[in-house]
Amino acid sequence: MDPLPLLQELIRCPSVTPADAGAMAVLERALAPLGFTCTRLRFGEIENLFARRGTAGPHLCFAGHTDVVPPGDLAGWTADPFGAEVRDGTVYGRGAVDMKGGIAAWIAAIASLPPDLPGSLSLLITGDEEGPATDGTVRVLEWMDANGQVPDCCIVGEPTSKAVLGDTIKIGRRGSMNVSITLHGVQGHSAYPQRADNPIHRLVRVLHTLTATPLDEGSEWFEATTLQVTSFDVNNPATNVIPPVARARLNIRFNDLHSSASLAARIRAVLEAEGARFELEVSCSGESFLTEPGPFVAALQSATRAAAGVEPALDTGGGTSDARFIARYCPVAELGAVGSTMHKADEATPVDELRALSRLYAAVIQALLRPVAT
Missing domain, CATH: 3.30.70.360 (Alpha-Beta Plaits)
Known part of the structure; x- marks a missing residue:
């Protein structure tokens, strides 16, 4: 599965926080044919989605958000912020990097793998990461805990890479x-x-x-x-x-x-x-949190090294993310695209990099669904 069409469909949903603008419906349509049971969870005015395939362990979750920041001054854009234009091998639009691109790449990765993978996969997608973050991931995690859906480990698809894809994995935040x-x-x-x-x-x-x-x-x-x-x-x-x-x-x-x-x-x-x-x-x-290096982090590093051809550095810098909430429930790390254009005018991601991120995520999924990784 090519992640580009899915990313374009998501970008064309003008989901400026807290609006959903159809983004969750786009994801449901993509996930249902892959065998996922999708549960829409609305808290306050926020649309959230939990989707899971399988019941066995280990249970690997991917966390992300479809809400985006406003485009700002349109004079700074050379493309429609919600048009998903592809120009010279690059797709432009708000959320291309932060982080609709990561969601599209993860779903495409799942589609590229055999359906009989061991363990189970889930996605926790919120529309409240760029906003107050009160009716999004926090509330979904509470629901997951109450319904026996807490994962063994989690990847957050924030754009962590600094210069080249895969060069940085965040294992904590201040x-x-x-x-x-x-x-x-x-x-x-x-x-x-x-x-x-x-x-x-x-x-x-x-x-x-x-x-x-x-x-x-x-x-x-x-x-x-x-x-x-x-x-x-x-x-x-x-x-x-x-x-x-x-x-x-x-x-x-x-x-x-x-x-x-x-x-x-x-x-x-x-x-x-x-x-x-x-x-x-x-x-x-x-509060600050840290996922101590161990089997989970080692497996993530190894998969990244093999798929991206770089040595990923372990990092805890930057601002906050929803990983701070997930860390209360299971080991969590953040891995995603190069974030140089996030929140900027002309936010964009090279199509080749988007596809490479999907291949990287496929390697990560295979590595973390081995029981030793949990």
Whole structure:
């Protein structure tokens, strides 16, 4: 099976998150003839799909998403973002890389293999990866757990490759948390600071304490934790008034030496030491996770090496993905296309690379359905 026509059909579904735009129906039509039982799962306004073929172990799942980010300024595109035009051997369109291309390549890989493979295969496809990620993979995993469908291992088809196909496999991700600080002072005239309490000065001291010293130098599999101040606001239109409140927002990408709770406790301690009234709000979109190298990762590396002809590096960099949710249930790794154009204008993937990704996925499926791989 050639993955190109399926990818084109998916691109032509303008499934800008949270819209489905017919994408799940396209996948059902592709999977049903391959022997998959498809279950549509709608949570809130999000369409999701779980499809499985077989009941025996090992159970290998592929996770992906059909929702895409908006195309942005159309002036930056030389092709229709939802036209799936093929030009000079490259297919253009939103989702070509992130990650409708990966889904099409995986399904084409299954179609190229004998139907009597050992074990069982499933797909967890969500329409909520680029959005809040509350009614997508998380909810489907809960449903899978309640219905005895938890896999032995999982591949997420995010575009992990950096320069050439197969050069990078992600076996973990840093955690990500957002922090909002509101620090109170006493408003007053800037000519009489002794009659006021400047919250800006206090918040600057707090932020200096938090940023002056690195939180760590990295760990065996993770780069160093980063804390970035992303906003500082006082909403003060006057030049001669000390404002009553100062606010800041932080984003922290943290490795396995920390948790969101430990980092929140550190920030709270710094604020308490400053001695001013404050409010602290913390939102964590995912803790760090790591799939320890072992039989699963080794089999994935071996299959990638054989099919792609490169030595895949194990990596934990970048932002977050839905793998952070899957890691709570089974070993998970991410492997996919070269991601150089994802989220950009003229997002595109070479057709030859798309077909090579399908061949790579076929090798991965065969390797991971051997019981030793689980």
